[in-house]
Amino acid sequence: MKSALDQRNRAAPVLTRWIARRPVVAFVVVFAVFPFVVPYKALATQVLIYGLFALGFNLLYGYTGLLSFGHAAYWGLGAYGTGIALAKLKVGSLWLALGAGLGLAVLGGAVIGFFCLRRRGIYFAMLTLAFAQLLYFVGFHLADWTGGDDGLRGIDVPPLRLPGITIPLDTSLAFYYFAFGLVALAVAALKRILDSPFGAVLQAIRENSGRAAACGYDIGRVKHLSFVFSALFAGLAGALDALRLNVVPIESLYWTTSGQVVIMTLLGGAGTFFGPFVGAATFLVLEDRLAIFTESWPLVIGAIFMAFVLFLPKGIWGTLLARFGA
Amino acid sequence: MPELTLATLVAQVFTGLVLGMILVLLAIGLSLIFGLMTVVNFAHGSLYMLGAYLGFFLIGYTKSFWLALVVAPLLVGAFGFGIERFLVRRLYGRSIDDPLLLTFGLSLVMIEAARLIWGKIGLTLDPPRELAGAVDLGFTYFPLYRLFVIGVTVVVLLALYLFLEKTNVGLIIRAGSRDPLMVRALGFDLGRVWLLVFGIGAALAGLAGILAGPMRGVYAEMGVTIVIESFVVVVVGGMGSLVGAIVAGIVMGEVVSLTTLFAPKFAEIMVFIVMALVLLVRPSGLFGEAGLME
Numbered sequence: 001m002k003s004a005l006d007q008r009n010r011a012a013p014v015l016t017r018w019i020a021r022r023p024v025v026a027f028v029v030v031f032a033v034f035p036f037v038v039p040y041k042a043l044a045t046q047v048l049i050y051g052l053f054a055l056g057f058n059l060l061y062g063y064t065g066l067l068s069f070g071h072a073a074y075w076g077l078g079a080y081g082t083g084i085a086l087a088k089l090k091v092g093s094l095w096l097a098l099g100a101g102l103g104l105a106v107l108g109g110a111v112i113g114f115f116c117l118r119r120r121g122i123y124f125a126m127l128t129l130a131f132a133q134l135l136y137f138v139g140f141h142l143a144d145w146t147g148g149d150d151g152l153r154g155i156d157v158p159p160l161r162l163p164g165i166t167i168p169l170d171t172s173l174a175f176y177y178f179a180f181g182l183v184a185l186a187v188a189a190l191k192r193i194l195d196s197p198f199g200a201v202l203q204a205i206r207e208n209s210g211r212a213a214a215c216g217y218d219i220g221r222v223k224h225l226s227f228v229f230s231a232l233f234a235g236l237a238g239a240l241d242a243l244r245l246n247v248v249p250i251e252s253l254y255w256t257t258s259g260q261v262v263i264m265t266l267l268g269g270a271g272t273f274f275g276p277f278v279g280a281a282t283f284l285v286l287e288d289r290l291a292i293f294t295e296s297w298p299l300v301i302g303a304i305f306m307a308f309v310l311f312l313p314k315g316i317w318g319t320l321l322a323r324f325g326a
Numbered sequence: 327m328p329e330l331t332l333a334t335l336v337a338q339v340f341t342g343l344v345l346g347m348i349l350v351l352l353a354i355g356l357s358l359i360f361g362l363m364t365v366v367n368f369a370h371g372s373l374y375m376l377g378a379y380l381g382f383f384l385i386g387y388t389k390s391f392w393l394a395l396v397v398a399p400l401l402v403g404a405f406g407f408g409i410e411r412f413l414v415r416r417l418y419g420r421s422i423d424d425p426l427l428l429t430f431g432l433s434l435v436m437i438e439a440a441r442l443i444w445g446k447i448g449l450t451l452d453p454p455r456e457l458a459g460a461v462d463l464g465f466t467y468f469p470l471y472r473l474f475v476i477g478v479t480v481v482v483l484l485a486l487y488l489f490l491e492k493t494n495v496g497l498i499i500r501a502g503s504r505d506p507l508m509v510r511a512l513g514f515d516l517g518r519v520w521l522l523v524f525g526i527g528a529a530l531a532g533l534a535g536i537l538a539g540p541m542r543g544v545y546a547e548m549g550v551t552i553v554i555e556s557f558v559v560v561v562v563g564g565m566g567s568l569v570g571a572i573v574a575g576i577v578m579g580e581v582v583s584l585t586t587l588f589a590p591k592f593a594e595i596m597v598f599i600v601m602a603l604v605l606l607v608r609p610s611g612l613f614g615e616a617g618l619m620e
Contacts, residue, residue: 067423126557134598302434
């Protein structure tokens with residue numbers, strides 16, 4: 001076991017060393033106190049949820065090497081699944097509603113992944129974008145279910161029912177810690193996935209897919225599975241966001257949402273475990289601060305993003321890791 | 327739904343052809359740039375938008391649609407030179423995804439800059455007086471300007487074909503997309519060819535923008551939906567295939583236009599359904615060769 005770890009140490013030293021330092025514990029410690037560190041609690045919840053979104057995107061792009069430009073699809077399916085369950089079907093159970101969102105996102109990921117993975121390379125990015133746009137138009141026209149252009153309104157968050165205890169989620173702090181619990185589970189699950197032999201195959205595909213295939217791995221199936229897992233995380237993030245906002249705007253499915261998660265992940269550092277959270281926090285704080293000064297904040301964020309692609313492709317966290325050899 | 331007669335059907339087929347022409351102009355540029363440099367230019371839609379806005383500005387400034395029709399695409403082409411020379415060129419040799427990411431950032435910047443410069447409210451671009459009105463096709467009337475768009479596109483495509491097939495530069499471009507290393511070994515400066523092709527692609531997008539302006543309006547996000555549709559056209563036609571881009575562009579234009587006639591709600595969705603079907607039957611696109619440039 002030790003020698004297998006050493007082998008991977010040579011392939012991706014920074015990554016493996018960081019993972020070896022128990023990122024799940026680090027996540028729990030940082031985000032347990034996070035709402036008291038940032039200026040206001042709503043921002044903390046947003047960072048948590050968008051960080052999870054970027055985490056899911058990063059599984060596909062950072063670890064498997066597949067650039068999806070359509071992750072709005074799974075975020076939106078998760079949000080609408082949960083939102084429709086609560087607002088239209090009047091489901092009383094929080095768990096059932098979350099399950100509806102996750103189920104829809106996984107289903108969407110499985111079907112869209114099947115189509116997109118028929119083409120490799122750069123086609124893949126264009127196809128994911130096209131399918132997300134398809135869902136946007138479907139959401140737009142299916143107004144009876146989705147509220148169309150006005151968004152899906154009237155999502156009431158039921159209390160959290162655990163065995164023996166019922167906790168209302170009506171304060172922002174209660175909701176933060178509810179989301180924190182779920183995101184921590186997701187982070188632990190992702191760590192487990194990446195540490196498994198399956199996770200090693202994912203990274204082998206990223207480094208050299210021909211060689212991974214030659215080693216006897218069914219890379220088509222592995223990529224598809226990675227796609228579905230990625231959709232699952234994005235869907236959970238979308239579902240949580242529907243609960244946070246009590247509304248699902250149609251923009252959830254729009255290409256701008258897909259773009260946002262791409263920007264966040266690259267700002268933080270694609271292919272690093274913690275990068276997505278660093279990127280989400282950077283993006284949201286920047287957006288928050290810039291919006292005070294100028295309406296044209298996307299211009300500034302776009303320019304910063306371009307500078308990162310050109311000069312700092314490892315992102316903030318990735319660069320720190322590389323510099324300090326952590 | 328309006329009463330369906332042969333005349334409305336034919337008129338709708340013509341409308342589809344016009345949309346198809348705009349898609350062809352965009353998809354050909356994308357396909358050329360991709361074929362030679364394996365760069366997917368996400369900012370292509372923003373170049374289309376830039377062409378329309380520059381057209382609007384130049385028409386106001388020079389009072390001549392015709393001058394604007396020539397100058398706006400040239401300016402957009404020059405802008406394309408700049409993108410290749412100062413941005414995309416830095417990324418050759420890096421991951422194939424990086425130029426896509428960079429041009430995505432660029433398109434965000436361009437859309438927001440257009441909002442700053444020209445305002446958030448859409449503008450209307452009037453067709454020139456010579457092209458106002460409609461032509462009597464015998465069974466129905468069709469706007470003269472739309473026929474003009476078809477004519478211009480055909481002429482431009484013909485010129486592009488002759489350029490690629492009959493000139494020495496065209497020969498180098500075609501050779502460069504097949505085997506860049508060999509072309510370099512023969513002593514040609516591919517850097518200049520890349521610059522030229524990126525400029526041509528950008529100019530075609532700019533032309534599509536100014537042509538589409540009078541029909542579809544001019545606004546900052548005008549390029550986003552259509553660039554995604556152009557991606558679909560390129561995928562359906564087969565990446566790097568010019569014939570594929572033309573055929574798929576026209577087919578997609580007709581698909582949108584005819585669906586609008588029969589089931590308007592499905593108009594935007596049908597494009598993607600056709601794409602999914604093509605992917606199932608022919609994953610490499612109608613005219614693409616399997617395994618080429620992946």
